[in-house]
Amino acid sequence: MANHRITLKINGEYEQVDVPSQMTLLQMLRDKLAFTGTKNGCNAGECGACTVLLNGEPVNSCMILAVECQGAEIVTVEGLAQDGVLDPVQQAIIDHGGVQCGFCTPGVLISARALINRNPHPTPDEISEALVGNLCRCTGYLRIVDAIQDAAARQESLAARL
Amino acid sequence: MSINAHPELPEFDYVRPATLMEASRFLAEHAGEARPLLGGTDIFVRMRDGFYHDKYLVDVKHLDSTDELSYDPQRGLKLGAGVNMNRVMASPMVQAHYALLAEACRSVASYQLRTRATIVGNICNASPAGDTIGACLVLGGVLNVHGVGGYRQEPLATFFRGPGKTVLQPGDIVTSIEFPPAPAGAAGVYIKLGRNTWSDLSIVGVTVYGYADAGRASGYRFQAALASVAPTPLLVPALEEHLASHPINAEAFRQAARLAQAACSPIDDVRGSARYRKAMVRTLTEKALQMTWKKLGN
Amino acid sequence: MTSQIEATSAPHPIGDSVRRVDAREKVVGSAMFADDLQFGAGLLYARIKRSHLPHALIKRIDTSKARALPGVKAVVTGEDYAGHIGLYLQDRFIFCRDRVRYVGDPVAGVAAVSEEIAEQAVELIEVEYEPLPGVFDPEYGASPEAPLLHPDLGQYEVANFIFPEPGTNISNHFRIRKGDVDAAWAQCAAIVERKYRIPHVQHVPIEPHVATARVDENGKVRLWGSSQSPFAQRNLIAKSLGLSQSDVQVIAPYVGGGFGCKAGVSMEALAVAIAMKVKGRPVKLRLTREEEFYTAFVRQGLVAYFKMGCDAQGRLLAMENRFYWDGGAYTEYGVNITRAAGYSSSGPYNVPNVKTDSYCVYTNHPVGGPMRGFGMPEMHAGLEQCIDELALAVHMDPVQFRKINCIKTGDTLVTGMTMHATGLSECLTRAAEAIGWGRKEPPSAPNKRRGKGIALMWKAPAMPPNAGSSAKVALNEDGTVTVSVGGQEIGQGSFTIAAQMAAAALGVPIDWVRVATPLDTNYSPYEWQTVASRLTWSMGNAITAAARDARRQILEMVAKAWNENIEDLDIIDGKVISYKSEEAISLKNIVIYGIPLPNDQGWVGGPVLGRGSFMPTYVTGLDAETGQGPRAVVHYTTGAQAVEVEVDMDTGRVRVLRGVAAFDVGKAINPEMVRAQMEGGFVQGLSTALFESLQLKEGVLQNPSFVDYRIATSTDVPPDIETIIVEVAQDDGPWGARGIGEHAMVPTIPAIANAIYDAIGIRVGAPPYTSEKVYLAMLEAGLVEE
Ligand SMILES: Cc1cc2nc3c(=O)[nH]c(=O)nc-3n(C[C@H](O)[C@H](O)[C@H](O)COP(=O)(O)OP(=O)(O)OC[C@H]3O[C@@H](n4cnc5c(N)ncnc54)[C@H](O)[C@@H]3O)c2cc1C
């Protein structure tokens, strides 16, 4: 079993980690580095609880080998807030009551952040489609969709003020 | 998936060769215990489930030009094997000339899965349910394959041998897929019937592609490819012939859809019964033909 | 002046949609779930050897190869533990001893230094089976021909309100005999008789089960798990292993969705049993998603027969119902679902003559457990369709028919109990109005058809008659308040309403209140279980009592210090004020250090600690032969849902375009959270209506993953679900509140089924209403051509 030494950036900080070939990014984050905000709901690419940003794009971290992330930049849910100030998607999902058990929430927030990055004015249909890989058993999704739309609007007004 | 699915991936070695030749040789030397790795979205699922037992995964994403997406009006579209589906969908060239391909990609899984999943992986996995394969077939896709003997081309139409089986030999690596320039005004539709609105595997998938073609009696060429209703992705030549030789109208579409229905040989499985699939091939092929017809400006 | 009991501070936290107290930690990723806890290098990993056969005798187990594998620390089998376990009926062993009864039944367990080694060891365990014929249908299982799955049924310990029939596979038979059904049929103008087969479904929390257990040298057990029921787990595991409850400590952080499958005891006992053999080392067992589908509690399958009749005016005269619950291999929990369905078997209707037989039947299927609604969604799925059919049979509008017959305050219920105040009629009227009942909307495309449907529901908390709650309210130096409860936060918002109630009853701002987490049976006060939608009501009563107790202590202290009458004092916004002297003093410091008396005369007061508990004392037994008794349950929450659907004639796909949910919650402590439950429940109901079933073939699950067990995604839900809160107060609920969590998904299946009928004129029967099922039904009916 070959170990690989990889260097990557996680939430803005460099990490050097020794990982066996078969270790997924999700395993590395949770078990090696204790970024436990990212969740394991299926380990099969289906539920989206493990979603993180890889070089700015959302991925299922259970469907990527850690070794494939050499040199990459990862953002997990722990990296969304800056200096204690919540990301607009985090604040909006609280305000709209889009969190219940909270297990899907980290993945939902990452998908939402990525969506707004690539499409600053998503329609409700576009939001729903972007969330199709984030299963939520509690909320029924409506409040999550509302929250993301609101977050996009808030971000825009924030940007306008700057 | 079995009750004994591994909680995590079983042990293997990740190999990242420096050149294509090195990769082909490694794969050939380790035939039966090594496989090429692109997005891994099929591989990892099958390894966890105990279906694949490879000792080596050979990453071919970064070799040579596997990362390339290029378009040339004369030569057409070239998609490197490592180009993920979201990139394909976002490409203005693809949207302008091969919208069908983007539509097919959009039907696959979820956005985050498509950040990794590739069209070439979808093809090499050779599942009858592969959602992008129909589009690649009707668009005339040709695979560039690198083997221990160097490069060769494999037309997609003769690529599939059975569920999960292709003409590829140990050491073969698909480096890219190429599509000829799309005929002017060509239009296509992919109708995927899943259990959910989006993200499911298909119960039935129907791809239809058409364009005006003066060389045919009807003045049009229509092609159809079917997913999840035969051991391999299925082209329907009988449909093409019928619509080449009959005046295009509602009745011709209805008849063509019957021919598609006759061509398929679905089975019962957890996703749907053979009976339902047969019925859906007919109704959805007819619908896809009508939608394509509309897109063609009729 | 305010009353001494009801503190009124402004803004009053009751009825205010305050933000969830757990939201921030959940959005930044710091909220701890059971798999997030870190146990260091000493952690061992467990895997389970499971039966691949649905029914077999165990002839031999050879664990020698597994034991010899380096890195394996313990191998455990049924040999090691002879104690039974189970909530209402102790019918299972922790590990199988003599036979296996479903695919997935645990046969042996391994602890090793890594999950991979544990897995390899499991593969090295050899088990020799003698396959036995299986039972895969509950109706067959109840028949004398069926092979006996639990020959020892007569010896099992059982709750006194459960009636097993030893010598059969029937582990509970609940009967209702009210009035005279046989005589009533003759008076009926119309009778509808139907059979439904409701499939098994899985709970599908996004967090799979996980438990870590550690047993110390003295044999004291510590268990960290994703648990709705830390106290029930403590109790049942202790009993099964012959320990004192006080020697078992269950620690339960946030639960990533439960819906019932993390109630009672399931895989947690396996982790403890394995940890007993490796004292001092924590042992973690986490289920894969596949194991979750195979082995977590399922919502039982149901074969239901309904017969109901009404007179020409549409008055329901009689119902005769027979339910065969597919309880699975062990019915320790399912037996009470059978009972709940029995005592609610009339549905929310006033029916003078009712005969019900509700059977819990052992089968070689996965183990049935509580799932959101506890039998009610399954039962209502058929019942509410029959009601529609009966209405149409007497040419009556289904809403009008329901208005006449639905349960109203003071009605005599199916058990003989008198109905308390209820707003069901209002729910019905408002739901019908909101959906635009009676108006047919044009379809969105020519090949589509639209329809509307409505359904009612009722559900009582199903639990032992004396399920109790308790709470502690402690004040801190800075005046903040720590509320300790044993009820769990599983997403439904219980910690938030706990804070709201404590703030309101005490008289402090809501943001002064903290809820003590994680739950820990050593430090948290007792709570029976987080099930049955009972926390707002039962735990709420305990919290309110505890807060009032703390309030009394504070007021007594201040009254003494100020030499005033307690009646003249109040606590508002964190300050004690006197209406008489117009003095005020902040709670800060005094709630710990007390108040000095004038002139150095000493001190009054001391650390303030309020305690409260609640237990319903008025629920009576029911006659075993007739199911009659004065008070079957604590109360019923009632409600209605209405939907509009569109059916695609090309494919059979049903799309829910709009949903309306109206429920009588007594009092919405947090209206937005009530609405969130109504929405989430609606979508879970929609998901079971359109997509979900465990496909079992001779006991083998065909779809044990998300690939083929589909649940609703964000693109399968209607863009809008209108929620209507009706508030007819519960006499013994805190501020009049009663529960809502489960109810929200009870009427969804039949509402959708009724809407499908309205759209295409076909009764598709049992769910799920997949495209295929609807299309093939249209084909049979000649609505579409082959
Ligand atoms: C949650 C989930 C949902 C999915 N949903 C869909 C769906 O809706 N529709 C659908 O069609 N598919 C779906 N899939 C399957 C999968 O994502 C697709 O088939 C995807 O396109 C595979 O691409 P990949 O790059 O990940 O391939 P990989 O997994 O890397 O490879 C797939 C196969 O091709 C072989 N291979 C890879 N690269 C080469 C090469 N260069 N030369 C030769 N052989 C090669 C591999 O050895 C392997 O056998 C889903 C998968 C998951 C996990």
Ligand code: FES
């Ligand atoms: S854990 Fe990665 S998608 Fe479910």
Ligand code: FES
């Ligand atoms: S909030 Fe529980 S799964 Fe989404």
